[in-house]
Amino acid sequence: MDHFTRRDGELWCEDVALSRIAREVGTPTYVYSRATLTRHYRVFEEAWSPVEHLICFAVKACSSLGVLSVLARLGSGFDIVSVGELERVLRAGGQPQRIVFSGVGKRDDEIARALEVGVHCINVESVEELTIVHEVATRLGRIAPISLRINPDVDAGTHPYISTGLRTSKFGIAMADARRAYGVAASLAGLRIVGVDCHIGSQLQDLAPIAEAMRRLLALVDELATDGITVEHLDLGGGLGIRYDQEVPPSPAEYARHLLGELGDRPLRIVLEPGRVIAGNAGVLLMQVLLTKHNEGKRFVVVDAGMNDAIRPALYGAHHGIEPVAAVDSELSPADIVGPVCESGDFFARDRAFPHVTRGALLAMRSVGAYGFAMSSQYNSRPRAAEVLVDGDRYHVIRARESVDDLMKGETVAPEAV
Ligand code: LLP
Numbered sequence: 001m002d003h004f005t006r007r008d009g010e011l012w013c014e015d016v017a018l019s020r021i022a023r024e025v026g027t028p029t030y031v032y033s034r035a036t037l038t039r040h041y042r043v044f045e046e047a048w049s050p051v052e053h054l055i056c057f058a059v060k061a062c063s064s065l066g067v068l069s070v071l072a073r074l075g076s077g078f079d080i081v082s083v084g085e086l087e088r089v090l091r092a093g094g095q096p097q098r099i100v101f102s103g104v105g106k107r108d109d110e111i112a113r114a115l116e117v118g119v120h121c122i123n124v125e126s127v128e129e130l131t132i133v134h135e136v137a138t139r140l141g142r143i144a145p146i147s148l149r150i151n152p153d154v155d156a157g158t159h160p161y162i163s164t165g166l167r168t169s170k171f172g173i174a175m176a177d178a179r180r181a182y183g184v185a186a187s188l189a190g191l192r193i194v195g196v197d198c199h200i201g202s203q204l205q206d207l208a209p210i211a212e213a214m215r216r217l218l219a220l221v222d223e224l225a226t227d228g229i230t231v232e233h234l235d236l237g238g239g240l241g242i243r244y245d246q247e248v249p250p251s252p253a254e255y256a257r258h259l260l261g262e263l264g265d266r267p268l269r270i271v272l273e274p275g276r277v278i279a280g281n282a283g284v285l286l287m288q289v290l291l292t293k294h295n296e297g298k299r300f301v302v303v304d305a306g307m308n309d310a311i312r313p314a315l316y317g318a319h320h321g322i323e324p325v326a327a328v329d330s331e332l333s334p335a336d337i338v339g340p341v342c343e344s345g346d347f348f349a350r351d352r353a354f355p356h357v358t359r360g361a362l363l364a365m366r367s368v369g370a371y372g373f374a375m376s377s378q379y380n381s382r383p384r385a386a387e388v389l390v391d392g393d394r395y396h397v398i399r400a401r402e403s404v405d406d407l408m409k410g411e412t413v414a415p416e417a418v
Contacts, residue, residue, distance in 0.1 A: 002281045003033040003390075004366070009327030011364055015393035018286055018325045022362050025397060027288040028305035028385040030373045032062075034070055035392075036282035037369075041074050044274055047256035052269040054120070056100050058238045059085040061275030061370035062283070066389045066398025068092035071278070077120070079238070079273035083110040090117065100235065100271060102149070102199070104170055105129075111136045115144055121271075123197045123235065125149045125172050127181050130188065137190035146185060147195030147235055150178050150220065152213035156201030156239065159316050164201050172198065178220050182229050193229060195271065196221055199237025202276060205249050207258045210239065214262045221266065234263075235271035242280040244367050245319040252277065276370040283369025285310050285385070286325070289361040290340065299335040301357060306339025307346040308379040310365060310372050314345040322348060325362035328355040337363070341380045373399075383407055 003014045011018050013033050021031055045055050056077035059068065063085055068078070069092040077098030078089045089099060096117040101110075104125045111133055114122060124130050124146050137144040151172035156164070164171045173181050185191050200213050214236060221231055236259065241249035250258070263270070287305035294300070312318035322337055332353040339346045348365060357363070376384050383402035388395050 001039065002036045004036075004284060004364075006327070011323065011325045013284070013390040013395075016390045016395050018284070018364060019362060021388055021390075021395060022286055022288065022325070025386050025388055026401060027286055027362070028303075028309050029286045029401075030283055030368065030385055030387040031286055031364075031395075032067055032279075032283045032369055032387070032389050032398075034389055037067065037070050037279065038074060040278045040282060041071055041076060044252040044272075044277060045074075047252045048260075048270060048272065050260060051263065054098060054233070054269065054271045056098065056271060056273045057278055058273045058275030059089060060374060062279040062372070063088050063374050064387050064399055065092050066387065066396065067279065067369075068094065070389070077271075079275075083107075083113050086110070086114060086117070086119075096120075100147075100197075100273065102197075102273070106132075108132065108136050111144075112140060115140055115142045119145075121145045121147050121194050121233075121235075123147050123149050124185075127173070127177070127184055130181065130185050130191065134188040134190035142190070143192045144190055145194045146191050147193075147197040147231075147233070148173055148178065148181055148185065149197045149199070150175055150217060152198050152200065152216040154200055154209045154213045154216075156204055156209050157206055158201045158203050158241075161316060164199055175216060175220070179223060179227065182224055183227065186229055193231060195233040195235055196224075196231050197235035197237065197271075199273065200239060202239050203241040204239045205241045205247055207250050207255060210236065210255075211258060211262055214259055218262065218264075218266065221268070231268070233269040233271050235273065238273040238275050238277075240274055240277040242276055242367065242370075244321070278370075280370040281367050283367075283372055285365040285368045285372060287363050287365065289357050289359055289363065291359050292357065299333065301335050301337045301354065301363075303337060303339060303348070303363060305348075305365070305385065306341035306380070306382060307343065308341055308377045308382050309339070309385050310348065310368055311375050311377075312368075312371060313348050314343075315375075320348065320368060321366035322352065322354070322363055323366070324355060324357055325364055328357060328361075330356040341382070378402070378407055381407055
């Protein structure tokens with residue numbers, strides 16, 4: 001459920017008309033609904049209430065301070081993958097002891113900073129990295145709380161680019177090597193084992209693969225106990241899917257109920273790293289039609305946002321709903337909705353049944369709250385979009401639109417040749 005609704009035919013976010021935001025802030029602009037973020041966080045959190053749990057929002061999905069601060073105020077923890085994300089979380093008011101640090105390659109300075117602020121756990125992805133974390137911790141005179149990311153070798157059944165749980169992927173430690181890796185961890189004085197971790201993929205629509213991964217990790221937890229190694233938490237990663245088009249993903253309640261059934265009476269704290277399910281449907285990209293044109297009988301609607309602003313259609317062939325902000329009373333006919341970037345891959349929709357729209361019309365692309373702005377770039381020297389957070393009948397600009405000066409920040413022209 002989200003808070004983007006039509007009133008007298010016009011699309012609103014909570015109690016603010018999107019046309020007002022376009023008028024006052026311009027386009028392209030990402031618009032987030034605070035009520036939707038809050039609702040999604042609460043529903044997810046409550047689903048796990050039968051057990052001790054820690055919800056760590058995956059910062060990579062949407063790392064803007066305005067959004068992170070809403071979640072921090074709700075008590076969310078955070079899953080980070082870089083020191084940049086760490087500093088964002090701290091600035092947004094997140095608590096270090098509710099942060100887990102994931103990622104297949106972390107720099108020494110990133111590990112050091114995470115230890116210095118006191119994160120809950122570092123998710124280590126290889127035996128090589130265990131030694132590195134131990135060395136950094138020892139140098140700092142600290143003990144690093146660690147978990148090992150195990151690759152359970154299950155097929156998440158999702159897009160290959162966002163499927164991470166297969167044996168052949170770069171992520172994690174193979175199940176066959178897991179016990180040995182825990183043995184290494186237990187032998188290193190700079191480390192304290194706190195958990196077992198996995199993340200099998202994103203936009204999951206089926207609970208069977210994640211349940212299977214959980215069974216495999218629980219078997220490992222039991223084996224580790226016989227080796228004298230006790231873990232305090234089980235981190236199942238993120239991945240719960242959302243509806244972009246016709247998908248019918250499990251609800252957060254179904255997801256939790258199903259997985260809690262696997263847990264039995266083990267006294268494990270459950271850690272989760274949801275990104276998309278919290279932020280995805282809480283954001284839209286507001287854009288304006290620059291012109292419409294026809295080539296060889298094909299209709300193109302050219303908008304002022306491009307693949308640099310929202311790359312999911314170009315990168316994954318992802319479907320996003322797109323609708324005119326003001327109701328349009330016309331027949332639907334096929335159109336390509338495209339951006340101005342000089343690449344054929346710069347499209348938001350192809351052969352989409354779309355009403356007749358003309359220059360100046362406002363459009364909203366739905367479900368871009370996760371992996372939307374966070375994946376945007378300045379390709380084609382296009383300043384990145386503004387971001388707005390709507391809260392009831394008010395809105396806040398949480399990121400000013402970049403200027404042309406911002407585009408060239410830190411750059412210099414070359415001196416004359418010698
Ligand atoms: N934890 C780890 C270790 C992850 O790698 C990810 C996502 C998550 C949690 C959060 O997953 P979520 O709950 O959002 O599915 N750019 C792609 C998605 C990439 C996901 C990468 N890892 C997209 O736009 O679909």
